[in-house]
Amino acid sequence: xxxxxxxxxxxxxxxxxxxxxxxxxxxxxxxxxxxxxxxxxxxxxxxxxxxxxxxxxx
Numbered sequence: 832x833x834x835x836x837x838x839x840x841x842x843x844x845x846x847x848x849x850x851x852x853x854x855x856x857x858x859x860x861x862x863x864x865x866x867x868x869x870x871x872x873x874x875x876x877x878x879x880x881x882x883x884x885x886x887x888x889x
Contacts, residue, residue, distance in 0.1 A: 845853065
């Protein structure tokens with residue numbers, strides 16, 4: 832339960848329908864952010880290492 836003092840000024844002015852619409856919008860936005868990153872795909876280690884330009888190891 833949200834204390835009256837902690838509500839933003841706009842939150843107190845919302846009707847029941849507006850509140851449901853806002854909650855639905857926020858829920859959908861939250862669902863769209865997951866997974867925040869894709870899990871690492873299992874695979875095999877490459878036979879050779881990748882060398883970058885300027886890498887002093889040969």
